[in-house]
Amino acid sequence: MEQRINVTEFVLLGLTQSPQGQKILFVIFLLIYLVTMVGNLLIVLTVVSSPTLHVPMYFFLGNLSFMDAVYSTTVTPNMIIDLFYVKKTISFQACMIQLFTEHLFGGAEILLLVVMAYDRYVAICKPLHYMTIMNQWVCTLLLLLAWTGGFLHAIIHILFVYNLPFCGPNVIDHFGCDMYPLLKLACTDIHIIGFSVLANDGAICVVLFTLLLVSYGVILRSLKNLSQEGRRKALSTCGSHVTVVVLFFVPCVFLYVRPPSTLPTDKSLAVFYTIVTPMLNPLIYTLRNEEMQNAMKKLWIRRRK
Numbered sequence: 001m002e003q004r005i006n007v008t009e010f011v012l013l014g015l016t017q018s019p020q021g022q023k024i025l026f027v028i029f030l031l032i033y034l035v036t037m038v039g040n041l042l043i044v045l046t047v048v049s050s051p052t053l054h055v056p057m058y059f060f061l062g063n064l065s066f067m068d069a070v071y072s073t074t075v076t077p078n079m080i081i082d083l084f085y086v087k088k089t090i091s092f093q094a095c096m097i098q099l100f101t102e103h104l105f106g107g108a109e110i111l112l113l114v115v116m117a118y119d120r121y122v123a124i125c126k127p128l129h130y131m132t133i134m135n136q137w138v139c140t141l142l143l144l145l146a147w148t149g150g151f152l153h154a155i156i157h158i159l160f161v162y163n164l165p166f167c168g169p170n171v172i173d174h175f176g177c178d179m180y181p182l183l184k185l186a187c188t189d190i191h192i193i194g195f196s197v198l199a200n201d202g203a204i205c206v207v208l209f210t211l212l213l214v215s216y217g218v219i220l221r222s223l224k225n226l227s228q229e230g231r232r233k234a235l236s237t238c239g240s241h242v243t244v245v246v247l248f249f250v251p252c253v254f255l256y257v258r259p260p261s262t263l264p265t266d267k268s269l270a271v272f273y274t275i276v277t278p279m280l281n282p283l284i285y286t287l288r289n290e291e292m293q294n295a296m297k298k299l300w301i302r303r304r305k
């Protein structure tokens with residue numbers, strides 16, 4: 001009978017083996033993580049405590065920032081701490097938790113971007129009905145849908161990987177637990193199913209990305225009905241939204257729409273979407289948004305009094 005020894009922990013190779021490189025990465029990632037947390041939590045705080053921002057668009061933005069902060073926390077601190085260890089290990093359980101949270105928040109965020117596009121579509125193309133369509137109940141429902149979608153997405157992946165036999169080797173050439181490296185380590189030949197799970201992700205990515213680009217196209221077309229001032233504001237908001245959409249979906253498409261194999265560029269791509277993107281969102285939304293900046297200033301003045 002076949003003997004199966006199940007792996008209880010994985011060894012991560014990390015981004016680099018050189019001690020000098022690890023020191024540099026430590027400084028860079030720590031800075032990025034701090035900026036990510038401060039930026040996103042500042043947005044959450046501003047949205048929650050500024051009555052002028054109590055409208056759907058900012059509620060969604062606040063929720064997006066919250067997800068960004070948590071998403072980044074599921075991977076980055078662990079990776080920063082790992083830079084101190086020569087042998088980086090992660091237990092099987094911790095690996096599964098990381099995989100789950102990453103897919104939960106990643107999935108929910110992508111769906112939230114769709115919700116935000118719908119919100120802008122209603123605001124710009126159906127301004128007279130905006131208040132009735134996007135009422136508190138609908139906002140909550142849309143958020144719930146995003147979370148449910150993220151949850152289903154994560155649970156499918158985790159159930160699949162959890163039931164794979166891992167009988168060694170247990171070395172992951174990555175800085176965290178991710179689908180591709182894990183599938184490579186499984187010691188049965190169900191890679192085909194595994195990669196079809198990923199192909200499915202790829203298809204969802206492409207469909208949503210196309211849908212989003214089309215919606216912003218429709219929004220742009222209807223801008224000609226607006227006043228000059230309205231058009232300027234709408235262009236600036238939608239510009240930020242589209243930038244964030246591109247930041248999210250380009251890695252997603254690169255990662256999933258391709259032949260089933262691990263590529264050398266995977267690690268740098270993963271650094272980008274797990275570590276850098278969550279930092280960029282708050283920058284994109286605050287640097288170009290006067291309403292947000294004013295609310296932040298007011299908050300700051302109120303605190304100092």
Ligand SMILES: *[C@@H]1O[C@H](CO)[C@@H](O)[C@H](O)[C@H]1NC(C)=O
Nearest residue numbers: 044047059062063066139140
């Ligand atoms: C998230 O959205 C809900 C409902 O729209 C809102 O009540 C809540 O304040 C938002 N959270 C943040 C952090 O913006």
